Amino acid sequence: MTQSFSVMIKVNEKEYKREVEPRLLLSDFLRHELGLTGTHVGCEHGVCGACTILFDGESMRSCLIFAVQADGHAITTVEGLAKDKDDLHPIQQAFWEAHGLQCGYCTPGILMTLVPFLKQNPDPTEDEIRHALSGNLCRCTGYQHIVDAVKLAAEKMK
Amino acid sequence: MKPAPFEYYVPDSLEQALELKSQKGDDARLLAGGQSLVPAMNFRIVQPGILIDLNRLAELSFIREDGQTIRIGAMARERHLEFDPSIAKRIPLLTEATPFIAHPQIRNRGTIGGSIVNADPAAELPVLMLALNARLKAKNISGERWINAQDFFVGMFTTALEPDEILVEIELPFMSPHTGWSFMEVAPRAGDYALMGVAALVTLEDGKCKQAKLVYLNAGDGPVDAKEAAQMLQDETLNDALIASAASVASEKEINPYGNVHTSPNFQHHLANVLTKKALKQAMQRAEENLQ
Numbered sequence: 271m272t273q274s275f276s277v278m279i280k281v282n283e284k285e286y287k288r289e290v291e292p293r294l295l296l297s298d299f300l301r302h303e304l305g306l307t308g309t310h311v312g313c314e315h316g317v318c319g320a321c322t323i324l325f326d327g328e329s330m331r332s333c334l335i336f337a338v339q340a341d342g343h344a345i346t347t348v349e350g351l352a353k354d355k356d357d358l359h360p361i362q363q364a365f366w367e368a369h370g371l372q373c374g375y376c377t378p379g380i381l382m383t384l385v386p387f388l389k390q391n392p393d394p395t396e397d398e399i400r401h402a403l404s405g406n407l408c409r410c411t412g413y414q415h416i417v418d419a420v421k422l423a424a425e426k427m428k
Numbered sequence: 429m430k431p432a433p434f435e436y437y438v439p440d441s442l443e444q445a446l447e448l449k450s451q452k453g454d455d456a457r458l459l460a461g462g463q464s465l466v467p468a469m470n471f472r473i474v475q476p477g478i479l480i481d482l483n484r485l486a487e488l489s490f491i492r493e494d495g496q497t498i499r500i501g502a503m504a505r506e507r508h509l510e511f512d513p514s515i516a517k518r519i520p521l522l523t524e525a526t527p528f529i530a531h532p533q534i535r536n537r538g539t540i541g542g543s544i545v546n547a548d549p550a551a552e553l554p555v556l557m558l559a560l561n562a563r564l565k566a567k568n569i570s571g572e573r574w575i576n577a578q579d580f581f582v583g584m585f586t587t588a589l590e591p592d593e594i595l596v597e598i599e600l601p602f603m604s605p606h607t608g609w610s611f612m613e614v615a616p617r618a619g620d621y622a623l624m625g626v627a628a629l630v631t632l633e634d635g636k637c638k639q640a641k642l643v644y645l646n647a648g649d650g651p652v653d654a655k656e657a658a659q660m661l662q663d664e665t666l667n668d669a670l671i672a673s674a675a676s677v678a679s680e681k682e683i684n685p686y687g688n689v690h691t692s693p694n695f696q697h698h699l700a701n702v703l704t705k706k707a708l709k710q711a712m713q714r715a716e717e718n719l720q
Contacts, residue, residue, distance in 0.1 A: 298430075329533045333470065
């Protein structure tokens with residue numbers, strides 16, 4: 271018989287109470303249960319970084335955590351970054367202005383990786399930026415404009 | 429690409445976890461950080477019938493100094509090791525090597541105990557445990573025992589733990605101030621599994637090498653301790669020629685890499701040779717600086 275667990279998960283400051291099967295991945299919970307499809311699913315084994323979210327403020331792979339494990343924890347997804355569509359987070363604004371994306375598939379994961387990175391390291395070197403991005407695969411841009419966007423974001427956030 | 433169904437348990441105490449592990453036996457897998465187990469489950473390479481989630485065991489998440497050692501709870505996250513000030517001061521090799529473990533997003537979740545118990549020959553932490561002479565504490569419902577790192581890793585993805593045991597704690601002796609260290613690896617991209625890697629330690633006394641240690645990753649069935657090469661350096665004055673011969677012995681004779689889609693075994697032997705020379709020189713230099 272399938273087990274079901276009752277969970278209370280705070281996502282982008284809003285509390286959600288749901289019943290989940292233990293094998294449900296947090297990435298699928300966000301997308302299918304809550305309709306927050308900004309969190310993208312790429313490889314589902316922790317390599318591509320598209321599903322990166324913040325778990326209690328730290329960047330993690332939502333495809334490598336079960337939803338049931340997020341019970342009582344606070345999640346931030348890309349939908350939690352902008353106040354509204356005309357008031358983007360400075361990192362989002364910088365990606366817009368510096369053309370830091372092409373198809374956009376990897377972008378939510380990259381943004382969620384950068385939020386804690388730029389908090390911990392507000393004035394990063396290019397080397398540090400590239401290192402921080404090493405866990406997020408982009409197949410379109412060649413990374414150059416992404417790196418430019420991160421530099422611009424760091425400027426904006428000073 | 430979705431895990432098969434499993435029964436899920438999330439104990440609030442170690443006692444409960446041990447009780448469950450002893451009842452459920454081999455079919456129950458422990459879920460620590462899940463950064464290797466969950467990918468394998470998503471691929472359905474692994475389909476455990478039962479998962480015992482250890483993430484609520486706050487009692488296993490600590491890092492503290494105790495006498496001349498640092499004790500680390502098995503559920504301490506890799507990211508905590510990376511930024512712990514007493515580890516940086518007492519065991520700088522560990523601080524230097526931790527950022528080589530995958531990516532920050534993985535280290536935020538992955539645990540020291542999980543990586544050790546997974547015993548992946550390409551992983552950094554098993555190599556570091558061997559290099560640093562760790563002692564590992566295992567518990568079951570009836571008691572506990574300490575296992576030396578050199579007896580813990582018994583084969584590929586295989587450890588000395590019994591089915592009813594849980595790794596609960598890691599004890600690492602302080603590095604001596606006379607000891608220099610180095611950790612080097614070659615990976616296609618930062619954070620990828622390394623093609624080859626080495627941890628080197630050199631202890632100097634009166635200008636001579638009192639003790640050396642060389643341990644390799646992705647070089648055999650587990651972390652590979654190149655004892656013969658290390659022995660060659662003992663009680664000797666280190667120079668380029670001696671370092672080169674030790675590197676040859678370690679890289680040609682003592683390691684046994686299998687190769688993979690990214691590298692041939694020959695290239696791994698070559699990398700081990702180059703990395704050994706560089707790492708020994710860096711470790712020696714640091715030992716000298718420490719003595720000044």
